[in-house]
Amino acid sequence: MGKSTTSMKDFEDISLRDAFGKALVLMGEKVPELVLLGADSLGSTRGAAFAKRFPQRTFNFGIAEQEMVAAAAGFATCGKIPIVTAYGFLISMRACEQVRTDICYPNLNVKLMATHTGLSMATGGTTHHCTEDIAIMRSFANLTIVAPSDAVETAKAVKSVIYYPGPVYLRMGRGEIPKIYSRDYKFEIGKSILLREGNDITIMAFGIMLIEALKAAEILAKENIQARVINMHTIKPIDKDAIINAASETGAIVTAEEHTIYGGLGEAVAGVTSAFYSVPLIRIGIQDTFCGIGPEDGLRKKLGLTAQNIVKASKKAILMKNKEII
Amino acid sequence: MPIIKIWGGYSKLKKLNSRELAKKANELRLISLEMIDKASGGHIGGSLSAMDIITALYFNILNIDPKNPKKKNRDRFILSAGHKAAGYIPVLAERGFFSKKLLATFNKLDSPFGMHPDMNKIPGCEMSTGSLGHGLAVGLGMALALRMDNYNSRVFVLMGDGEIEEGTVWEAAMGAAHYSTDNLIAIVDYNKCSMDGPINQVLNIEPIEEKWRSFGWEIRRINGHNMDEILTALSNLPKEKGKPTVIIADTIKGKGVPSIEGDYHWHYGLLSDEQLLDARRKLVGGE
Secondary structure, three states: OOOOOOOHHHHOOOOHHHHHHHHHHHHHHHOOOEEEEEOOOHHHHOOHHHHHHOHHHEEEOOOOHHHHHHHHHHHHHOOOEEEEEEEHHHHHHHOHHHHHHHHHOOOOOOEEEEEOOEOOOHHHOHHHOEOOHHHHHHOOOOOEEEOOOOHHHHHHHHHHHHHOOOOEEEEOOOOOOOOOOOOOOOOOOOOOEEEEOOOOEEEEEOOOHHHHHHHHHHHHHHOOOOEEEEEOOEEEOOOHHHHHHHHHHHOOEEEEEEEEOOOOHHHHHHHHHHHHOOOOEEEEEEOOOOOOOOOHHHHHHHHOOOHHHHHHHHHHHHHHHOOOOO | OOOOOOOOOOOOOOOOOHHHHHHHHHHHHHHHHHHHHHOOOEOHHHHHHOHHHHHHHHHHHOOOOOOOOOOOOOOEEEEOOHHHHHHOHHHHHHHOOOOHHHHHHOOOOOOOOOOOOOOOOOOOOOOOOOOOOOHHHHHHHHHHHHHHOOOOOOEEEEEEOHHHHOHHHHHHHHHHHHOOOOOEEEEEEEOOEEOOEEHHHHOOOOOHHHHHHHOOOEEEEEEOOOHHHHHHHHOOOOOOOOOOEEEEEEOOOOOOOOOOOOOHHHHOEOOOHHHHHHHHHHHHOOO
């Protein structure tokens, strides 16, 4: 990756979705092969700004996500770089087979930009919750999965994803996520980011759960427990080295994700630790249930996707590490 | 990247006329049957019903160059009914994309060819297919991309008749009409059979012409085994400027092997030695 010419300052005080829309336009200026594909949701996915700036490079397929994803494959075979925008549950489930068979199997350069993931559509209920997408997408060979956690990171991730060869699934939430970073850091697909040093426990998270992970680390610090916090923005390929280092140096891991505990970050991390450096590992996530309806915060609290729960899990993992419980 | 070295014959192939094409198609039917025989089974019925159309495309219609299979302004062909690969791979070999000797590896371990074609292993193959209902939407994406770049390329998508029972076909049909992609041509190999039985008994797709017309497509209805009709239908496209064209080709499942013609049981199978000998006599004459 070359040095960024985009001013990250522009992304500091806007929402993650707005950052996505803005980054797309900037990349559209730089990369003439970019085309935007939408499915009657360009407004809510924030593709609208690109559509306005580049109407000839925008294609709205209407409410037909399977067609859109298959068409993206066609665009890619002709040298275009299609940006496919839709709600995450529609890309990962409605168009699941097209993603696997038309994009991943031929290894085509298509960028699947999944918005409204996790519990972003909290009051939308289960039909609109996107809490199984990583499990599904992780199982497809050739596919890279990236999940930024705030506006600045989204802008950086969009740029990286567009320059990254091959199919990518970019997972974005909707909410107004508080800023986690300053703008000066390097974003590299596949390389996790150390946010806080610590040697008693490691907390790994991405997306909206990263804030909870940082809050948990602060609470733990008050009890003299030093938690390492790592931003696992790339779920696939997972940063094996960071996991092995965390396992060997801190001896216990807690993962946190706004996703089912099946097939998500937790299992990806467990896959590495069980093969290379086995340590106690507790997964915070949605426990094999549909989530019900409510405001985002309320739902997260109900499901245990909170700093408090991460603290609890961290203490338990440390006891396991010290063989005080099994 | 293709794992096959490109052979690259016939770059400046003289277009075959309808008589020569019909002969070529029958020769290719036999090659296909022999390939299936070596593999101990294959999708015989649909491969034979589509053979005249695929042969006409590759030896008369498509702007392609086996020596330069990725030239940007080429026409595209998508075998959306990917299970007809046994009727497609021999055509690519005969057209010079790779050596015919490779056909003997069909379905074998690590072969570039199996029941369904893989674009990253087969030179000249434009899309990996096999799961039905995907090709038309992929072709629409190609047609839009090619039009954006001002290429005159056409995109031909061959589907099975049963395939159009898939909902995604109609998403793409709607999309193509909406975007006026007159460089997109769908072909329906209407052999009247699907896997479980005669198509009108499994799921009736009639009235097929009215369906496509109401979706905004121009229709050409032909006998898919009459080379003159095939060539006429595939020439002078689009039929109407600003509209995609569908060619509905009435065909016979298993065409060329009298003992299996029109029998839905021959979606997949293996001819007996006697049937294969009969087919050889019928298709190329003599022994």
